[in-house]
Amino acid sequence: MKKRYFDNQSSSKLDNIVLDEMLPFFCNNYGVPQSIHSFGIVVKKAVEKARYNVAKLFNAYPDEIIFTSCGTEANNLAIKGIVELSRNPIKHIIVSSIEHISILQTLKLLIQQGVQVTFLPVNKYGSIDRTALKNSILDNTILISIQYANPEIGTIQNIKELVSIVREQSNNNIIFHTDAVSACGKVKINVKDLDVDMLTVSSSVIHGPKGAAALYIRRGVKLSQQIHGGIQEFGQRAGTENVPAIVGFGKACEIARTEFKINNAKIIALRDKMLVGITKKIDYISLNGPVIKNRLCSNINLSVKFVEGESLVLLLDALGIIVSSGSACSSYNLKGSHVLKAIKVDRMLQQGTIIFNLSKFNTMADIRSVLIELPKCVSKLRKISSLHLNVSKGIDNNINN
Amino acid sequence: MSFYSKKVMDHFMNPRNVGYIDHPDGVGQVGNPICGDMMTFYIKVHNNRIIDVKFQTFGCAAAIAVSSMASEMVLGKTLDEVQKLTNEDVAQALDGLPKNKIHCSNLGANALHKAIQNYKLKMKNKKEI
Structure with missing residues (x-):
């Protein structure tokens, strides 16, 4: 794979x-x-x-x-x-x-x-x-x-x-x-x-x-x-x-x-394409941290509502896509990310983070693969998650976006 | 090559009995989304046996695998048998869980006990009416 x-x-x-x-x-x-x-x-x-x-x-x-x-x-x-x-x-x-x-x-x-x-x-x-x-x-x-x-x-x-x-x-x-x-x-x-x-x-x-x-x-x-x-x-x-x-x-x-200029230009182009694609294909998703043009050229940090980050990391891993998460469950000490706490991300949304950090070795094919597989993985986990069902039934889970 | 056992990964990747039951006889919920794990079990009971079980879980791979395994373990069992089921039994059936996941994600048996409590309460209320 x-x-x-x-x-x-x-x-x-x-x-x-x-x-x-x-x-x-x-x-x-x-x-x-x-x-x-x-x-x-x-x-x-x-x-x-x-x-x-x-x-x-x-x-x-x-x-x-x-x-x-x-x-x-x-x-x-x-x-x-x-x-x-x-x-x-x-x-x-x-x-x-x-x-x-x-x-x-x-x-x-x-x-x-x-x-x-x-x-x-x-x-x-x-x-x-x-x-x-x-x-x-x-x-x-x-x-x-x-x-x-x-x-x-x-x-x-x-x-x-x-x-x-x-x-x-x-x-x-x-x-x-x-x-x-x-x-x-x-x-x-x-x-x-x-x-x-x-x-x-x-x-x-x-x-x-x-x-x-x-x-x-x-x-x-x-x-x-x-x-x-x-x-x-x-x-x-x-x-x-x-x-x-x-x-x-x-x-x-x-x-x-x-290679500074050429690598960074390439990484930014791929990263931006990926972010636009993800936000188009997945609803209830939010970007943590600075707006895209002010952040580290390689970085995307997303909160995917109704799912937990470790599950998402492992589902993607099984498909060959390697990312990380700031969720408590994905860390060995189960404490979660001090960075997400510091920027006051909603506690439930902290659980649903996935982090992409691209490099010069990433390709357009990598981005396409993410844009195909990530929505499927999110949808699979949302089907398992009771929180999402409640939303589709119109029940408020008391979650702030 | 995994953080989890093969059985955990199997139940996480292909969870059994996912979903909900319309008009369930009992519902049990444990955890909360802020902690990272929330499990809801729905049961259908006939002649003191669990004849249908479904779950919905927001949580890590361990929490999803625990829910799936617990649902498989109780299907067809009497309520007394299910009440004797412990979280440790579920973890063992999964060939163990990582140390740091034993307490937070291993709540399947508790959720099922709650569903039975909920069923018994409903039965009692019915009789009183």
């Missing part, structure tokens, strides 16, 4: 060109960059080339890039690294309420250790309230971390404006970090123009391999070490480098940069 993959913010297909770039670093060039012999030199060159390509994707200097194993590690390093070095007796951090779990869980730990945290609310489109940000800045604020783009609802924050608000409001001691994992490759990013101090990017969502990510740390910004040991990564992150993954990550960044 042909697979149609639309879960590209969880993980994306490895580009074959990236794989070719990686292969020599398994069985042939298996040295580490620290060695002074020829095996070390070859690998050092390759890692530095990757660092250059990662940096170039968002206009950073190569020495501002620290490789980590994943976005979660980079986010941990960014937050704990600043908190541990701050001499402020009571430290205050500001984040948005729709951050990635790696930020939220790290903060949970820090709160237990006495750190104060403000979780900024967002509006129904997922955007940060500028006044709320301004008003939440305190004398002891040391760090602000705001996600660049949200993988679930596709909100893109105006990071440049948010940074300028922070710079106007305070002295320059507040560090501004943005988790740009979902934005990377989809939004043109220039760290110098944004004026951010730290930025997280990850390989696995831009058609690179798993096992590599990076934290951009602006020259002059100091972080405490989180993994102790050798001198790797300028002494900032000890441990043997995952050389093949780093090499692949570098190539993936190079491709993301050179």
Whole structure:
């Protein structure tokens, strides 16, 4: 069965060109960059080339890039690294309420250790309230971390404006970090123009391999070490480098940069065609998050009334269509999406969400397949669902659209 | 290759006894749409036996499979037998459910017990009239 993959913010297909770039670093060039012999030199060159390509994707200097194993590690390093070095007796951090779990869980730990945290609310489109940000800045604020783009609802924050608000409001001691994992490759990013101090990017969502990510740390910004040991990564992150993954990550960044325009134009065309088709063919359906032209080019988040998201994900999966859901039932902890809660989606409609995140590998045939199968799956589940029957009988279920 | 057992997937993909009964002898409903699962069972009773059963479920794959399996398990059974049926029996018949689904989605037996209660109440009211 042909697979149609639309879960590209969880993980994306490895580009074959990236794989070719990686292969020599398994069985042939298996040295580490620290060695002074020829095996070390070859690998050092390759890692530095990757660092250059990662940096170039968002206009950073190569020495501002620290490789980590994943976005979660980079986010941990960014937050704990600043908190541990701050001499402020009571430290205050500001984040948005729709951050990635790696930020939220790290903060949970820090709160237990006495750190104060403000979780900024967002509006129904997922955007940060500028006044709320301004008003939440305190004398002891040391760090602000705001996600660049949200993988679930596709909100893109105006990071440049948010940074300028922070710079106007305070002295320059507040560090501004943005988790740009979902934005990377989809939004043109220039760290110098944004004026951010730290930025997280990850390989696995831009058609690179798993096992590599990076934290951009602006020259002059100091972080405490989180993994102790050798001198790797300028002494900032000890441990043997995952050389093949780093090499692949570098190539993936190079491709993301050179193919930026063409890929995004293609993705937008497919995504828009799909959304128009779905809304034409299925009734009682609503788009969560920003209006289509303001959101991440790859993202659609829909609430399908009267059905539950996990059921829909599994029915589509059986037909080869791979999507995700923000419903409580589809998550292992059964808690549901904190993002949908933050933008105040009706609780029943939260249960009926499906999320499409397209990539450059999607085709028109994929879209056609969705437009044929999705209405059938929805109709099948609505036939099973008592809520829908009541509507067709004219009984009000007390559901707000 | 699934999060669920083969039996769960079979009952989810091809649920048995979906629908409703016009003029049912008993109706039982559990859950609510906000929690994510809501099951409604309709039964027809003759000579103290369930002679027809239908369900409608809004919920995850586990909830739909549980409803379908429970409906199959009680068809033709006496009311006493059905009242002895537990949610665990239904989960076992499905070759088990993932740990996190045991409590929230496994409510089929409860819904059927409620349908029987509803039937008995109706019978009692009839006699009193």
